Amino acid sequence: MASGNVIRGSRIGSAPERPTERHEPAPRRAVTYWCRNDHATEIRLALDAEEPAVWDCPRCGVPAGRDAQNPPGRTRPEPYKTHLAYVKERRTPQEGEALLNEALAALRRRRGRE
Numbered sequence: 001m002a003s004g005n006v007i008r009g010s011r012i013g014s015a016p017e018r019p020t021e022r023h024e025p026a027p028r029r030a031v032t033y034w035c036r037n038d039h040a041t042e043i044r045l046a047l048d049a050e051e052p053a054v055w056d057c058p059r060c061g062v063p064a065g066r067d068a069q070n071p072p073g074r075t076r077p078e079p080y081k082t083h084l085a086y087v088k089e090r091r092t093p094q095e096g097e098a099l100l101n102e103a104l105a106a107l108r109r110r111r112g113r114e
């Protein structure tokens with residue numbers, strides 16, 4: 001059997017044509033996600049697939065959510081408190097001053113020793 005002829009006769013690299021299956025594409029729905037940088041990302045899900053709550057934005061990588069008005073990670077009406085803000089809630093400025101002086105004194109002592 002001259003197998004060489006068979007190989008030469010077919011184009012290398014071309015996938016064999018699949019027998020045509022009358023396969024309707026599964027019904028899909030578009031689901032849009034918004035990230036906090038106002039990027040809208042539309043993904044297509046199968047109709048019966050449950051949509052994920054968040055989807056990573058392909059443009060900036062932050063999590064995107066289904067609610068355009070309130071994407072995950074956007075500053076809430078209640079402002080994000082910095083660590084300092086929490087500290088200020090717990091301590092009066094006088095206490096803060098005392099702590100700072102204490103810390104500075106300790107730092108200077110350490111530096112003086114070294």
Ligand SMILES: [Zn+2]
Nearest residue numbers: 035039057060
């Ligand atoms: Zn984005």
